Amino acid sequence: xxxxxxxxxxxxxxxxxxxxxxxxxxxxxxxxxxxxxxxxxxxxxxxxxxxxxxxxxxxxxxxxxxxxxxxxxxxxxxxxxxxxxxxxxxxxxxxxxxxxxxxxxxxxxxxxxxxxxxxxxxxxxxxxxxxxxxxxxxxxxxxxxxxxxxxxxxxxxxxxxxxxxxxxxxxxxxxxxxxxxxxxxxxxxxxxxxxxxxxxxxxxxxxxxxxxxxxxxxxxxxxxxxxxxxxxxxxxxxxxxxxxxxxx
Amino acid sequence: xxxxxxxxxxxxxxxxxxxxxxxxxxxxxxxxxxxxxxxxxxxxxxxxxxxxxxxxxxxxxxxxxxxxxxxxxxxxxxxxxxxxxxxxxxxxxxxxxxxxxxxxxxxxxxxxxxxxxxxxxxxxxxxxxxxxxxxxxxxxxxxxxxxxxxxxxxxxxxxxxxxxxxxxxxxxxxxxxxxxxxxxxxxxxxxxxxxxxxxxxxxxxxxxxxxxxxxxxxxxxxxxxxxxxxxxxxxxxxxxxxxxxxxx
DNA sequence: GATTGTATCTCGCAA
DNA sequence: TTGCGAGGTACAATC
Numbered sequence: 001x002x003x004x005x006x007x008x009x010x011x012x013x014x015x016x017x018x019x020x021x022x023x024x025x026x027x028x029x030x031x032x033x034x035x036x037x038x039x040x041x042x043x044x045x046x047x048x049x050x051x052x053x054x055x056x057x058x059x060x061x062x063x064x065x066x067x068x069x070x071x072x073x074x075x076x077x078x079x080x081x082x083x084x085x086x087x088x089x090x091x092x093x094x095x096x097x098x099x100x101x102x103x104x105x106x107x108x109x110x111x112x113x114x115x116x117x118x119x120x121x122x123x124x125x126x127x128x129x130x131x132x133x134x135x136x137x138x139x140x141x142x143x144x145x146x147x148x149x150x151x152x153x154x155x156x157x158x159x160x161x162x163x164x165x166x167x168x169x170x171x172x173x174x175x176x177x178x179x180x181x182x183x184x185x186x187x188x189x190x191x192x193x194x195x196x197x198x199x200x201x202x203x204x205x206x207x208x209x210x211x212x213x214x215x216x217x218x219x220x221x222x223x224x225x226x227x228x229x230x231x232x233x234x235x236x237x238x239x240x241x242x243x244x245x246x247x248x
Numbered sequence: 249x250x251x252x253x254x255x256x257x258x259x260x261x262x263x264x265x266x267x268x269x270x271x272x273x274x275x276x277x278x279x280x281x282x283x284x285x286x287x288x289x290x291x292x293x294x295x296x297x298x299x300x301x302x303x304x305x306x307x308x309x310x311x312x313x314x315x316x317x318x319x320x321x322x323x324x325x326x327x328x329x330x331x332x333x334x335x336x337x338x339x340x341x342x343x344x345x346x347x348x349x350x351x352x353x354x355x356x357x358x359x360x361x362x363x364x365x366x367x368x369x370x371x372x373x374x375x376x377x378x379x380x381x382x383x384x385x386x387x388x389x390x391x392x393x394x395x396x397x398x399x400x401x402x403x404x405x406x407x408x409x410x411x412x413x414x415x416x417x418x419x420x421x422x423x424x425x426x427x428x429x430x431x432x433x434x435x436x437x438x439x440x441x442x443x444x445x446x447x448x449x450x451x452x453x454x455x456x457x458x459x460x461x462x463x464x465x466x467x468x469x470x471x472x473x474x475x476x477x478x479x480x481x482x483x484x485x486x487x488x489x490x491x492x493x494x495x496x
Numbered sequence: 497g498a499t500t501g502t503a504t505c506t507c508g509c510a511a
Numbered sequence: 512t513t514g515c516g517a518g519g520t521a522c523a524a525t526c
Contacts, residue, residue, distance in 0.1 A: 038369070053309075053310040060361075061299060062303065094504095119290070181500090184432070208499095313507080457514075
């Protein structure tokens with residue numbers, strides 16, 4: 001695999017950009033960003049990605065996050081001169097742009113990618129509230145759901161229902177251990193409801209400070225097991241889903 | 249550029265992974281994720297990235313964000329059989345993994361990338377408070393800074409100072425238009441300070457709801473111009489910085 | 497290790 | 512378009 005010539009690469013880039021192809025470029029470059037903030041990235045070897053929807057990313061050799069990026073839609077411009085290729089990526093809606101000067105190219109790919117595969121995530125907060133709607137006893141014995149994702153004045157409450165004593169009960173779900181922010185959010189929902197309404201935080205765990213705050217405000221915490229929920233999901237929806245089939 | 253053979257690619261992958269090289273792979277694949285949640289991604293053409301620190305990303309042809317990822321450090325495993333390559337990326341610290349089955353490869357790159365370039369960002373909240381420390385009159389005529397990034401009981405306050413009347417003043421900076429969350433944060437800082445302390449939110453703008461909440465709680469809003477701050481930065485630090493030089 | 501606050505957060509949803 | 516909350520948020524600083 002020979003090192004691609006800069007001018008050739010420039011031509012390929014121009015064509016690929018106008019054809020809205022998926023492009024990856026491993027190259028020596030420097031980059032400026034101006035927009036909500038300003039940044040400058042000195043010369044070095046990185047991976048550039050231009051996606052079919054003009055999403056743009058610059059990745060360094062290490063670190064999960066891109067060092068520069070632009071969400072779509074963007075105007076993408078390519079200009080070539082003797083010394084380098086200049087790539088300009090400017091957001092359509094915002095005054096925000098990244099300018100890359102490319103000094104040398106190690107590898108380039110461009111082409112249309114075929115990806116119609118469905119991406120399915122399980123056990124998001126939405127999924128959980130769905131399960132709990134069908135199995136209200138997991139919230140509490142005698143609990144009945146009256147509405148899911150109810151739009152209250154103060155925000156969207158995951159579950160609203162009544163308990164065994166017909167007391168109105170607001171249920172907030174957290175997938176992760178609940179922290180202070182979760183309690184604050186719940187407290188906002190509970191504003192003005194008075195002591196006749198129960199407020200319950202449902203999560204796999206709760207931080208120490210969050211539990212204290214809950215108690216202080218007369219709210220309740222109840223633990224739920226994500227594994228139990230997943231097992232229910234598996235039992236009810238079957239195991240045709242390869243993810244669950246493979247890992248449970 | 250011929251379509252690489254699966255077995256050859258598998259061998260290259262194994263070598264590159266053990267040599268901790270930077271790897272990009274454009275391939276037909278499907279992926280499972282199990283960890284904090286669960287997900288399954290059906291077959292399709294995507295870009296896989298394995299970085300030198302084992303950061304792992306799967307990018308679809310469109311959309312800024314990766315569809316699957318794993319922050320470093322990871323164990324990366326490669327196994328090859330007749331039908332496909334199986335890539336296993338498991339986080340070292342968490343019980344969380346992504347498994348990719350690769351059915352065909354359109355393009356592969358692997359190699360060490362040389363990137364010592366410095367990345368410098370300007371006008372983060374930190375930068376702004378630095379400027380304001382040197383130019384307290386931008387906060388308010390007669391304002392004097394007593395401390396920057398002061399650690400209070402309730403959190404880190406951007407700037408603490410006294411106004412022309414020697415009244416203690418807490419200043420919170422937001423780079424973007426300030427919303428409700430900013431006001432809530434500020435309110436937490438102000439808890440228990442009483443009316444003798446002024447609380448000021450400094451931002452390029454404020455949302456309607458946030459302004460109402462500010463007024464209700466007796467706090468103040470003051471507009472700052474990011475452009476003015478940048479001009480000061482340029483005047484004081486000179487224009488040796490290419491980012492500023494090029495765009496101001 | 498757990499918690500907290502920030503982010504050029506991104507993204508989706510609703511008013 | 513703007514506001515607002517969710518995220519497998521990631522990440523750094525701090526306790």
